[in-house]
Amino acid sequence: MTNKKRHNGNDFEKRILELLSKNLMSTSQVARVLGMRRDVTAGYLQALKNQGKLDFYKVGRSHVYKTTERWKSD
Numbered sequence: 001m002t003n004k005k006r007h008n009g010n011d012f013e014k015r016i017l018e019l020l021s022k023n024l025m026s027t028s029q030v031a032r033v034l035g036m037r038r039d040v041t042a043g044y045l046q047a048l049k050n051q052g053k054l055d056f057y058k059v060g061r062s063h064v065y066k067t068t069e070r071w072k073s074d
Contacts, residue, residue: 012036012044017053017067026062 015034019025025033031041045065048054057064 013048016041016044016048020054020065021067024064024066026059026064028062030065 012034016030019030019033027042027045028038030036030045031038034041036044042063045054045056045063049056049065053068054065055068
């Protein structure tokens with residue numbers, strides 16, 4: 001067994017929503033800040049978008065996200 005701390009999906013979702021409530025960020029930026037792999041982060045972002053928690057914009061080749069107004073945390 002390893003000493004690595006395991007996170008559950010709800011933890012990542014909460015951290016992503018908190019981060020994107022204050023910032024407009026690309027998938028790569030979110031992954032970098034949270035120390036996650038980009039492909040895993042993209043999956044979480046897509047799921048949160050599908051749940052209506054994130055707004056999505058395509059800027060050039062980047063996918064940029066922010067929380068929807070009803071999910072903003074002050």
